[in-house]
Amino acid sequence: METKKKTTDRQALPCPHAKKCGGCQLQNMDYPQQLAWKENRVRQLIGRFGPVRPIIGMSTPYHYRNKVQAAFGLDGRRRIISGVYQSSSHRIVPVDKCLIEDETADQIIVTIRSMMPDFRMLAYDERTGTGFLRHVLVKRGFATGQVMVVLVAASPIFKLQKPFISKLLALHPEITTIVLNVNDRFTPLVLGQREKVLYGKGYIEDVLCGKTFRISPRSFYQINPVQTEVLYNTAMDMAGLTGRETVLDAYCGTGTIALIANGRAGKVLGVELNRDAVRDAIANARQNGVTNCWFTAADAGEYMEDMAAHHDRPDVVFMDPPRAGSDERFLRSLLRLSPPRVVYISCNPETLSRDLDILHAGGYTMETAQPVDMFPWTGHVETVCSLSKPHSKHHIEKENTL
Numbered sequence: 001m002e003t004k005k006k007t008t009d010r011q012a013l014p015c016p017h018a019k020k021c022g023g024c025q026l027q028n029m030d031y032p033q034q035l036a037w038k039e040n041r042v043r044q045l046i047g048r049f050g051p052v053r054p055i056i057g058m059s060t061p062y063h064y065r066n067k068v069q070a071a072f073g074l075d076g077r078r079r080i081i082s083g084v085y086q087s088s089s090h091r092i093v094p095v096d097k098c099l100i101e102d103e104t105a106d107q108i109i110v111t112i113r114s115m116m117p118d119f120r121m122l123a124y125d126e127r128t129g130t131g132f133l134r135h136v137l138v139k140r141g142f143a144t145g146q147v148m149v150v151l152v153a154a155s156p157i158f159k160l161q162k163p164f165i166s167k168l169l170a171l172h173p174e175i176t177t178i179v180l181n182v183n184d185r186f187t188p189l190v191l192g193q194r195e196k197v198l199y200g201k202g203y204i205e206d207v208l209c210g211k212t213f214r215i216s217p218r219s220f221y222q223i224n225p226v227q228t229e230v231l232y233n234t235a236m237d238m239a240g241l242t243g244r245e246t247v248l249d250a251y252c253g254t255g256t257i258a259l260i261a262n263g264r265a266g267k268v269l270g271v272e273l274n275r276d277a278v279r280d281a282i283a284n285a286r287q288n289g290v291t292n293c294w295f296t297a298a299d300a301g302e303y304m305e306d307m308a309a310h311h312d313r314p315d316v317v318f319m320d321p322p323r324a325g326s327d328e329r330f331l332r333s334l335l336r337l338s339p340p341r342v343v344y345i346s347c348n349p350e351t352l353s354r355d356l357d358i359l360h361a362g363g364y365t366m367e368t369a370q371p372v373d374m375f376p377w378t379g380h381v382e383t384v385c386s387l388s389k390p391h392s393k394h395h396i397e398k399e400n401t402l
């Protein structure tokens, strides 16, 4: 079926870089066809567990990425170029404009490149390990309009720093902060460990579902905030919170779901493996004046085993695992904990299907699934589904008496 679609729907690709860049896998389909393809994929993978609603797409499926990254280097004639790495290689494909990236961010990157010769700023040369500028990362808060520019350089010695920053701010007054990140290693990672704030606060803020989140150069934040609101609002509706529940946000990252659930629940617990993300989650809670959220840095499965051992049972568990899905330990402890409701947010319907098999066998019913298109033009699709276990209270009491 898939093959047939690819041949019959072929048309002129909307982006001239599509083939070399490889970031947008569905360029050969128009937007309604992409939505149909994604919805169909979700239905094929999880339709056997329960009803799948029609996918929610974007009304304007362009320039949705609030985080843009460009690699800097030299072409064969030693001219400065900026763009993306050619798929599965380290060759830079020059790109000035991208269909899915924020347009302000793209313009700032082009401005920086055009300013470089005047300020004798060299692009980094990967072959020789010489030069200065390796990458530029721009993040923009769509709700707040705040813009962060991160210059990733091979060295902390930034000649003509002051006039460079003044000129950049004059050309782009929308920039609210500029950070120098030093990455002097041979590594595929964009950002290094050392940072120096050159202008502004060193972070930006954005508002999602009425909560404010701090975004620093290295912190994780959803890249399509418009659809993230749709996704999270759907997840909240599915959770059916009344204000009294104990909620667990497993794989909580920087606490977005936990903080959004906060006003609608009695108590919210968040668990996350990455310590930096937990630190951000705590800061985000403080920033929003939230007092009934608790965050813990731990393996989510281990944390739930502890909860089950203490007969501490949440009413609702939100789970938002990485692309690889959940692991056996997590699913086993979730079944042991046996919350009446689970809201599973997935960025990969294949691992979702695998995990649902286990939850289904453990007594959960999928009530409904809602696919949401978070990444138009790419092959990715997000799905949120609600699972319930009608007699889970009885089940846990029975288990405890064994």
Ligand code: SAH
Pocket: 220, 221, 222, 250, 251, 252, 253, 254, 255, 256, 257, 271, 272, 273, 274, 277, 298, 299, 300, 301, 320, 321, 322
């Ligand atoms: N819900 C968050 C982040 C989801 S991304 C948001 O929307 O912002 C998935 C998160 O799971 C990552 O932050 C990752 O660090 C975390 N993670 C991965 N394995 C984990 C595990 N075993 N236990 C807890 N968290 C884990």
